[in-house]
Amino acid sequence: MYDVIVVGAGYGGVTCAGLLTKYGYKVALVDKNPKAGGKAMSVSKKGFVYEMWPILGGPSVPSRFHELVDILQLHDDVDLLTSSETSEEFRYIKSDGRVVTSPFPTQGSYGDSNEMNRVLSEAGISLAEAGNLLKLMAAILSTTPEQLEGLEHVSVFEWVRSFEIGSVLESYQFSLCNLLFVVALDKLPAAEAIRTLRDFYQGGAGRYHRKGYGYVAQAVVGYIQNHGGTWLPKTKVDQILVEDDSAVGIKAGGKVYKGKTVVSNAGLQPTVLKLLEPYSSTALPPDYLEWVKRLEPSWAFVGVRYFVDAPVFDKASIIQFSDESWWDTERFESARNGSWPDQPLLFIVVPCLYDPLLSPDPSHQVILAGTMCSPDPSSPMNQAAVGKVEKVMEKYWPDLRWHTTKKEAFTSQNISAQSRASVVFGQGGECIGLGQVIGQCGPDKPNPKSPLSRLWFVGCDAGGYGCGTHQAVESGFQVAEMVAKELG
């Protein structure tokens, strides 16, 4: 009998399991994958260590990751690399094809004024537009909780437009919001963007982890094992067991594991519509089930992994965008119908440029490059997106043609296989989890407490805010507190 069984070792699941272990509970952490980390899992192949797709954390510092490492005392094993130690770049492609580059902001710094002037002049940004951007940034830093409340149902699209920052800076802000939240800009609440961007402005934009981005999850698993907890990898949970409207354990691979409380990191929709069957249809109110089915996933991020035998890249992370890269609902639908922008939003991460030990040879690299796509694992948009990424990558980095020793596509089907089951039409391959769209975040975020007693949701679907993995860890903190309170 465990105190808590956590289903899923994504960053939400491991954080919750690690903290509950620290609080003294007997915890079992179960995952279908061989390693912890979920969508942000690090893998090893032919001497390389990398994630399956581009992953970079934000804010750099302070972050919930730092708090987790502090509380579990993982400093000897874990090193969180902040943006001031690394080299990252924005690339704006102008309509005439010229490229304007600018480094990522580091903690508390937006570069020197000479650098700023160069970017303004090369990109064609007027001083009035730059001034309006400063007003937008000031608004992000100074919005009060009451003002935020009023922006929960205003889209970031509408809010940013009201500052009149001009098309270049709009493309920058919009592409950044697409990248951080992976939803349509006309659906993303301004309040959610402000909460998250404020953390980025204060703490810097990029964080990677030595030994791989997913290594922190593995370190937390080590902590759990060293403190009396149980880690069950390669164990797919088939069912959450319910008695008298209360979760009492799980069934996995024909075995039953009993627990006083079950916390699911397998996604709210897969948990309710799959793992709780057959109880959900009898024990849960029909309107709750309908609400769960209607919840909207974030989009996917799909693309290509390149293995190269030369140092093709010298920047560890790149965000490349143009005026046509950002997507609202209309632009997304247009791409879904086959009309793709020539310059899609491109996000590239080269893990070994953060930690050289992630490559077997200093000159060899794994390059992860992706763009936005439908979360539907069976959507033909996947192939179109992969093709588009390949074309743009080879246009801007022609050396890829000569130095690529292996190339692998990743699609929303792969994301679903590594994280959550597809249980509702069009869902499964979502990049983040449930979309941070109006009506699904802030005060409207699904509650981590399920309608069944002793069953909780953790991860990006419940509780937290912020960008991807940071949101998952934030949710892990919240849910660990709530579960501990319930268990006493």
Ligand SMILES: Cc1cc2nc3c(=O)[nH]c(=O)nc-3n(C[C@H](O)[C@H](O)[C@H](O)COP(=O)(O)OP(=O)(O)OC[C@H]3O[C@@H](n4cnc5c(N)ncnc54)[C@H](O)[C@@H]3O)c2cc1C
């Ligand atoms: C292509 C791509 C790029 C991304 N880029 C970034 C980025 O740059 N920065 C960032 O912060 N975030 C990024 N993200 C998002 C980030 O990875 C996720 O938001 C975050 O990792 C989700 O964590 P989670 O805890 O909610 O769940 P997940 O990571 O989805 O973990 C869920 C876990 O549950 C397990 N599970 C599911 N069902 C079962 C079952 N039946 N039995 C046992 N185990 C089960 C899965 O195996 C998985 O390990 C990216 C995601 C993708 C796909």
